[in-house]
Amino acid sequence: MSDFNEIIQKSVVCLNMSSADGQELVTTLIKMSVKQGLLPLKHEEEAITAILKREQSASTALPDGIALPHGRTECVSGVICMIGIHPRGIDFGSPDSLPSHIFVQLLVPATVGCSHIHFLANLSRRLMEESVRDALLAALTREQVLQAILGHSDEGSF
Numbered sequence: 456m457s458d459f460n461e462i463i464q465k466s467v468v469c470l471n472m473s474s475a476d477g478q479e480l481v482t483t484l485i486k487m488s489v490k491q492g493l494l495p496l497k498h499e500e501e502a503i504t505a506i507l508k509r510e511q512s513a514s515t516a517l518p519d520g521i522a523l524p525h526g527r528t529e530c531v532s533g534v535i536c537m538i539g540i541h542p543r544g545i546d547f548g549s550p551d552s553l554p555s556h557i558f559v560q561l562l563v564p565a566t567v568g569c570s571h572i573h574f575l576a577n578l579s580r581r582l583m584e585e586s587v588r589d590a591l592l593a594a595l596t597r598e599q600v601l602q603a604i605l606g607h608s609d610e611g612s613f
Contacts, residue, residue: 459577463604466536467491468597472558477547481506481524484537484560494562498530502562505530514548516555521582522547523575525561534571535562538600540591557582557591578604 467487474480485502488494494502505526509515516522524547537560544554559578563571581587581604590603 459574460605462534462536462574463601465493466538466601467493468600469537469539470594470597470600472539472541473543474541474545476545477510477522477524478507480539480541480545480547480558481510481560484539484558485562488535488537488562493535494531498528501528501530502526505562506560510548516547516549517579517582518549518551518553519583519585519588520544520549520553520556521579521588522549522555522558523561523579524558525563525571525575527563527565529565531562531564533564534574536560538604540594540600542592557588 467484469484469487472480472483474483482503485494485499489496489499505528506524509526510524515524539558539560541556541558544556547555549555561571587603591600594600594603
């Protein structure tokens with residue numbers, strides 16, 4: 456599996472999302488990964504299904520407006536990361552019952568084992584910092600989103 460920084464730098468970034476619900480948001484992020492050439496169109500539905508199936512088992516929403524939807528699928532050979540910022544926020548099943556605004560969605564190869572858990576742990580440590588969340592919500596460009604995540608001092612890899 457790739458280095459944390461490398462995965463984040465290759466991320467699809469969607470600012471000012473306006474999805475009405477979680478399913479629409481997941482679908483929008485997958486469609487953007489297809490549009491940007493990270494996922495072949497023929498795997499779009501499989502990818503959406505993988506993430507929604509995982510969400511049905513338990514919400515990946517965290518407190519403080521964060522959600523980390525992810526799914527394992529045979530249709531990818533490496534981790535695909537999609538970052539979405541939803542200024543109004545949507546109900547994504549957060550344990551604090553507040554809307555989720557920051558979404559980091561992952562597609563993970565089915566054969567990769569559990570190493571994506573380390574990626575998610577590294578990411579969530581960064582997102583738990585209020586300054587990182589504030590920077591993400593204020594970001595106006597893809598570069599500002601990536602800098603908000605990568606600029607936070609952490610272990611740098613997983």
